[in-house]
Amino acid sequence: MTIVDGLVAVGAPDELEFAAKAGRETWILVHMPVEESSGAAALDREARALRAATGVICTSTSSASLLLERGLPRAGVVLPGVNPAPQAYGSTPPHVAVVAALLPNKDQLLTVEALSQIQDLAWTASLVGSDQADPDYAQQVGAAITANGLSKRVQLTGELSGEALESEWARTDLTVLVSRVEAFGMAVTESLAHGIPVLVRSGTGAVEALGMAGLATDDGEPRLPGAVLSLPAGGQESPGRLADALRGWLVDVRTRESWRTGALDARTGLPGWSKTAQDVLALLAGRDDPGERRQR
Numbered sequence: 001m002t003i004v005d006g007l008v009a010v011g012a013p014d015e016l017e018f019a020a021k022a023g024r025e026t027w028i029l030v031h032m033p034v035e036e037s038s039g040a041a042a043l044d045r046e047a048r049a050l051r052a053a054t055g056v057i058c059t060s061t062s063s064a065s066l067l068l069e070r071g072l073p074r075a076g077v078v079l080p081g082v083n084p085a086p087q088a089y090g091s092t093p094p095h096v097a098v099v100a101a102l103l104p105n106k107d108q109l110l111t112v113e114a115l116s117q118i119q120d121l122a123w124t125a126s127l128v129g130s131d132q133a134d135p136d137y138a139q140q141v142g143a144a145i146t147a148n149g150l151s152k153r154v155q156l157t158g159e160l161s162g163e164a165l166e167s168e169w170a171r172t173d174l175t176v177l178v179s180r181v182e183a184f185g186m187a188v189t190e191s192l193a194h195g196i197p198v199l200v201r202s203g204t205g206a207v208e209a210l211g212m213a214g215l216a217t218d219d220g221e222p223r224l225p226g227a228v229l230s231l232p233a234g235g236q237e238s239p240g241r242l243a244d245a246l247r248g249w250l251v252d253v254r255t256r257e258s259w260r261t262g263a264l265d266a267r268t269g270l271p272g273w274s275k276t277a278q279d280v281l282a283l284l285a286g287r288d289d290p291g292e293r294r295q296r
Contacts, residue, residue: 001284004053006030006046013048020052027284028053030075032183033066047072057283060184062205076283079212080186081273085193086166087264090173093122094250097172097196099187101129101159102138106179107201109144110231114242116148121250123153128168130159169194174226174249174259177206178242180233185209192266197226197259199245213269215262225262 002024009016009028019026034046050056050067056075058064064075096115100106108127115125131138138156145154160168175191178201185206188198192213200206207228215223229245231238249255 001025001027003027003029003057003284006032009049009053010034010042010046013045013052016049016052020054025054026052027055027057030056030058030063030067033063033070035181043070055283057280060205061208063183078276078279078283079208079271080184080189081276082186082189082193082270083273085190086170087267088170088172088194088196090196091124091171093124094173094256095171096123096125096174096176096246097128097168097191098126098176099128099168099191100177100179101133102127102131102141102156103134104137105181106177107233108141110178110238110242111176112141112144112148112150112154113239114246115150115154117239117243118247118250119149119153121247123246123250125150125154126157126168126172127154128157128160128165131156132159169196172196173256174199174246176242176246177201178229178231179204179206182206188212189270192225192263193270195260195264195267197263199227199229199242199249202228202230212271213266215265215269223262223265225266226259 004016004026006028016026028050034042047070050072056067056073058067058075058077059080061077064077067073067075098108098111102108127141142156145151145156157168173196175187175196175198177185177187177198180201182204185200185204188200188206188209189212191198198210200210210224210226210228211222213225215225217223227245229241231241249259
């Protein structure tokens with residue numbers, strides 16, 4: 001049995017079709033399906049690879065749903081785990097972090113524009129992520145920070161790891177992830193593992209990540225450790241909506257405490273990587289129907 005990463009599989013449909021004809025058991029692990037903008041050839045390679053596989057495992061319900069909409073094999077869903085992490089204690093004034101590579105899809109320009117509208121309030125922010133994936137976009141983000149007079153309040157840290165990243169988490173009070181497209185959002189669960197609430201964009205896989213701990217009110221309604229915002233891509237109203245949400249969190253003590261309490265509760269309810277591994281093994285062993293879309 002072989003498990004092939006989806007990124008590799010898309011580039012090797014011939015090999016996967018050969019493996020299928022040879023009777024070899026091959027599974028494909030899909031993190032994010034090929035984007036529609038990649039063109040017909042890339043979509044065709046993905047379809048051939050997935051149809052040739054013994055089975056498909058997706059790391060989010062949104063990815064599995066998208067494949068199904070394209071008429072591709074129904075995939076099993078096994079959500080990523082998260083490592084336990086030290087509790088963050090935040091900063092004074094409150095500190096906001098965006099943990100994502102500087103890319104158009106991550107929409108840091110939207111966050112910068114929203115922050116420019118709440119300069120009357122006390123806060124600091126960091127954009128944590130590589131500035132090398134798209135240098136032109138990274139330059140646009142830096143220029144927007146300067147143009148809006150935010151250079152002393154918004155820091156571009158570049159990519160962080162190890163102790164430097166943990167120090168950033170430790171001083172953070174709120175994480176923002178407003179990607180236009182997001183299969184899941186590991187930054188969301190990592191934030192929750194530190195007890196930090198998160199603002200995410202509706203219609204993305206980050207919503208699933210935000211609710212991963214399965215928190216509920218006394219009435220059984222979902223209780224989120226943060227909030228989900230409708231932010232139409234390119235919509236003129238989007239910066240204002242995000243700014244309003246950030247303002248509400250900063251000035252309303254009850255909102256801030258509610259989100260923080262939710263994040264601390266979620267911190268102890270997130271599954272670890274051992275649970276993810278067990279779920280994958282169960283799927284491969286046939287103890288779970290690989291055709292059944294499952295949310296873990």
